[in-house]
Amino acid sequence: MMDLHDRLDQFAGSPAHPDSTQIDADVARGRAALHRRRVTGAVAASATGVAALVAAVAIAAGGIGTGGVGADAGTGTGDRTTANGSVGASADGAGDGRVRLVAYTGAQPKGFTIDTVPDGWFIQTDDNYSLLLAPDRAKNPGPNADPSRDPVYDPQSFVGKIGIMLQSKDAHGVPEGTTVTVGGKDGVLVKSRPAMTPDGSQPPADGDTGWELYVRQPTGIQLIVQFWEGLGLTQDQMIDIGAGVHVHKDAAQGVG
Amino acid sequence: MRQDRSSVRTERDEQFHDFVAGRRAALVRTARLLTAGDTHLAEDLVQAALTKLYVSWPAFRRADNPDGYVRRVLVNVLTDERRRVWRRRERPMAQLPEQPGPARDPATGPADDALRQALRDLPPRMRAAVVFRYFHELGVEETADALGCSVGTVKSQTARALDKLRTALRPPGGAAPHGAASHSVVLRQGVSS
Numbered sequence: 001m002m003d004l005h006d007r008l009d010q011f012a013g014s015p016a017h018p019d020s021t022q023i024d025a026d027v028a029r030g031r032a033a034l035h036r037r038r039v040t041g042a043v044a045a046s047a048t049g050v051a052a053l054v055a056a057v058a059i060a061a062g063g064i065g066t067g068g069v070g071a072d073a074g075t076g077t078g079d080r081t082t083a084n085g086s087v088g089a090s091a092d093g094a095g096d097g098r099v100r101l102v103a104y105t106g107a108q109p110k111g112f113t114i115d116t117v118p119d120g121w122f123i124q125t126d127d128n129y130s131l132l133l134a135p136d137r138a139k140n141p142g143p144n145a146d147p148s149r150d151p152v153y154d155p156q157s158f159v160g161k162i163g164i165m166l167q168s169k170d171a172h173g174v175p176e177g178t179t180v181t182v183g184g185k186d187g188v189l190v191k192s193r194p195a196m197t198p199d200g201s202q203p204p205a206d207g208d209t210g211w212e213l214y215v216r217q218p219t220g221i222q223l224i225v226q227f228w229e230g231l232g233l234t235q236d237q238m239i240d241i242g243a244g245v246h247v248h249k250d251a252a253q254g255v256g
Numbered sequence: 257m258r259q260d261r262s263s264v265r266t267e268r269d270e271q272f273h274d275f276v277a278g279r280r281a282a283l284v285r286t287a288r289l290l291t292a293g294d295t296h297l298a299e300d301l302v303q304a305a306l307t308k309l310y311v312s313w314p315a316f317r318r319a320d321n322p323d324g325y326v327r328r329v330l331v332n333v334l335t336d337e338r339r340r341v342w343r344r345r346e347r348p349m350a351q352l353p354e355q356p357g358p359a360r361d362p363a364t365g366p367a368d369d370a371l372r373q374a375l376r377d378l379p380p381r382m383r384a385a386v387v388f389r390y391f392h393e394l395g396v397e398e399t400a401d402a403l404g405c406s407v408g409t410v411k412s413q414t415a416r417a418l419d420k421l422r423t424a425l426r427p428p429g430g431a432a433p434h435g436a437a438s439h440s441v442v443l444r445q446g447v448s449s
Contacts, residue, residue, distance in 0.1 A: 004390045004421070005390055005391060005393065007368065007371055008289055008371075008386075008387070008390060008391040009391065010368065011288070011289065011293065011368050011371050011372070011375075012285035012286070012288050012289050012391070013285065013288060014281075014285075015281045015284040015285060015288075016281065017277075017280070017281050018276060018277060018280040018281065022280070023273055023276045023277055023280070024273075026272075026276045026280070026303065026306045026307075026310075027269055027272055027273055027276070027310070029303060029306070029307045029310070030272060030306065030307050030309070030310020030311060030313075031269070031310070033307045033308075033310065033311050034310060034311050
């Protein structure tokens, strides 16, 4: 016979009381997080003020009803908004220094195959559980490269890359996002949550926290294409990449 | 001598320091249960929870129920951590790697692999309901407050959790007859499911 409380009590163990170094570290983390919060708040307030001022000046210069404040103001016709909210190129925006998509012509893996990749990217690694796209610079790390410091060289890391996988057996449902159609299939484009550290969430300065594209497969399992932050892809480009992913019978769900 | 502003300890620092000194070990114990024995994740949870507490220290100090406030922060951090899993940093795999458990860490309790696995198999909020109800021995209302859900949800979650635990922790060869309650998990007197 077992007393659940006693069993939980034993399982929880007896951690040592914190020493002064540990407590000071907790205080320091708290102070740093509070400082960041205050700075972020100040910057946001400042940015709001600047935006309001710019809008006021634009209205004054263009005049109400003249079209001075409209879709074309500032960005120019034809530009599209990138996933991170900044102004980016269209999917075929060759020659403007931004990301361009090209047909993938290399050897195809088994679990997943892919039609379209960002120009200058390659399949860094694959198995039945995932397919990992990385920029070309990951091909030649050089003698001084340290994968633990620069995860682009680490084929186990998704940081800075595009990861393609089936939803984990331990995960269920699709987070809230924008409903899209991906190659004729139902999809949802989800803005990634910022990575969390013990120091508190630290979203990048430009607000891009990365994206995940969920595409429901005929089996009912979700295909996930995960775009790390800072890749500079438009939402249309992400959907184009997702539409070119094909899930084969050898593809398997991971766990965890 | 010029003083570094960052070296000045504020009243908040002093209060927070005392709080951490007195409560950190207990928070770690709770976090170990909430994370099903993952000592590293438990430490992360405690650090993140303490950081949030520091930032919202005035609100914590004004709270009618400071203990309940801390529990809510822990649950929120746990939920954040789980949601972070959506965002993979590492390639998926067929099996989870072995994690250092209590048996390998002298700071924790004795090995109870069956309990660890049983807790891991519970969804995080269901696990939290078990921890608050049967480890901290909170009432249904307090547990509902910690989890930010209804009393009815707590009741249904704990009932389902106990069923799962009974099944998972049933001793070998101790299968209960169909429909009969197993006695391999008993609750403390006065604590009902």
